[in-house]
Amino acid sequence: MKKxxxxxxxxxxxxxxxxxxVEVSGVSINTRTLQPGDLFIPFRGEKVNGHDYVMTALENGAAAxxxxxxxxxxxxxxxxLFVTDPELALQEMARKYREELDTVFIGITGSNGKTSTKDLVAGVLSPYFKVQKTEGNFNNQLGLPLTILSLDEETEYAVLEMGMSGFGEIEFLTKMAKPKYAVITNIGEAHMQDLGSREGIAKAKFEIVQGLLPEGMLFYDGDEPLLVPHAATLSGDRKTAFGYGEENALSVxxxxxxxxxxxxxxxGLLNESxxxxxxxxxxxKNSLAAILIGMAAGLNAEQIRYSLQSVKLTDMRMQVQTANNDAIFINDAYNAAPASMKAALSFLKETEMREEKWAVLGDMLELGDLERQFHxxxxxxxTPEVIKGVCLxxxxxxxxxxxxxxxxDPECLIWSKDEYDPLIEWLSVxxxxxxxxxxKGSRGMALENILKAFV
Known part of the structure; x- marks a missing residue:
């Protein structure tokens, strides 16, 4: 933003x-990352009051x-600039700036795979267009407006991740971004404690269509029955299903x-490898959404094939790392829910990369009253016939x-409540x-601390 x-x-x-x-060239909520020309936005928190850092921000080059x-x-x-609420002011700035941009906005939500799908979509488009995407997990009521305000005016495609923990949050974000294309990756069990059921999660995720432009298109997981009644509310030319099932418009x-x-x-819509x-x-499956958006952007199969081959995902998403003892680690430890845990274990069972297969699993968080059942x-x-050992x-x-x-067998199973070292020692031999x-585990479990001992 330059205003x-x-x-x-x-x-x-x-x-x-x-x-x-003076021209404002960005916004910042942190004096440590503030750049000269930024507009500083102070927030009052329980422990820190951003107003205490306003003079530091100005001394470091903030425009105001x-x-x-x-x-x-x-x-x-x-x-x-005196405002009633800095958060509301940030969001209003993002709305005003959004209205001035010719950028095509793409909104992505889902219980699992949001970040990977964001990376895949951006990776497909990047060789041919000027693309910007959500960095890190800036996908909430603060992160999304910060991302919008960080967009260059020349950006052709903005790929935005949209997260939530309760009803109304995705609707709020999508009405701010007004995407031309929206993606729902899947419906899992994360945030069950706030939304009550998978049906509630599906309803909350489907809020993404509330901000969809009139000419916009929804791409959604056609294998998920809970999305079917919601998708039925859209006309046929505004939705495209993808998934494993052959009944989907694009299947794999x-x-x-x-x-x-x-x-x-x-x-289906495309017959290619x-x-x-x-x-x-x-x-x-996440890549199917990227293929469909690539097609919508006018790319042909060869262009999409080329860009998919070199796409790079954010770390800790099925990331292959070789240990110092030549073991291979599949680091999928960024987050976990029952659906993504099952998917990762399915890969482990099916892979032929190595003959001995080991699972290192951490707690799945935010599952509500059913968390014991899900674990x-x-x-x-x-099963011991397929998995050599399990580390919990x-x-x-x-x-x-x-x-x-x-x-x-007791020699092939170990659990530690809150210490990594016993697990590291057990695995090392x-x-x-x-x-x-x-x-594989939820972000709060930080399983990468185990990996660090081996690489």
Whole structure:
């Protein structure tokens, strides 16, 4: 964003102090990452009050700062915009800037796979267009407007991740972004404690169509029955289903995993073969959304094939890493829910990368009253005939440990409530060049701390 300070003041229709003719070249909520020319936005938190850092921001080159009107003692003789609520002001700036952009916005939501799908979509488009995407997990009511305001005016496609924990949140985000294309990757069990059921999750995710442009298109997981009644509310030319089932407009078959990634064939709207440098059939399914958006952007099969071959996903999404003892780790430890846990374990069972297969699993969080059941059900996907050993971390994984004690030899099963070291020691004497190890757990479990001991 490059706007005159006076223009931003007019957007917000607020009182000002000390404004000068200066161009604002971005926004910042953190003085440590602030760049000269940024507009600083202070928030009042329980422990930190951003207003205490306004002068630091200005000394570091900020063009101006917002100031909450009921915050006492604003500094004199510096450029300030007085607002009722800095968060609401940030969101209003994003809406105003969005209206001025010719950028095609793409919104992506789903219980699992949002970030991977964002990376795949951006990767397909990037060789041919100027593309920007959500960085990190800036996918909420603060992160999304910050992402919009970070867009260059020349950006042709903006790929935005949209997260939520309750009803109304996706609707709020999509009405701010007004996407031309929207994607729902799947419906899982994350946030069950807030939404009550998978039906509630489906309803919350489908809010993404509330901001869809009139000429917009929804791409959604056609294998998910809970999305069918919601999709029925859209006309046929505004929705496209993708998935494993042949009834989908774009379906996938013949998935083959190699140490280089996944090879697969699609049929329906397009009949072609593709390769992605990512493991897992669930990642192949995510790539279907990227293929469909590539087609909508006017790319042909050869162009999409070329870009998919070199796409790069954010770390800890089925990321292959070779250990110092030549074991292979599949680092899928960014997050976990029952559906993504099952998908990752399905890959581990099916892969032929190595003959000895090990599972290192951490707690799945935010599952509500059914969390014990969901952890115990993971036992159905773990059998000693296929999995050499199981390593469990976290208090909730004790439930799974108790279920597995009768299935696995004691030498092939270990659980630790809150310490990594016993698990690292246990693995270090068992892993070798014949081993492939899956790491899968919720972000709060930080399973990468186990991996660090081996690479």
């Amino acid at each position: 005159q300070l006076r223009t931003i003041a007019d957007w917000l229709n607020v009182e000002t102090q000390g404004l000068r003719e 700062s917002l100031w909450q009107a009921d915050e006492p003692n604003p500094p004199k003789d510096v450029p300030l 078959q013949g998935i083959r995993s190699t140490e280089r990634g996944s090879e697969f064939t699609v049929s 593709f390769t992605i440098p990512v493991l897992g059939s669930h990642q192949v 115990e059900e993971v036992a159905d996907d773990l 971390y976290g208090p909730r994984m004790e439930w799974l440990y108790e279920k597995l004690k009768g299935k696995f 068992r892993l070798n060049s014949k081993s492939v190890v899956l790491l």
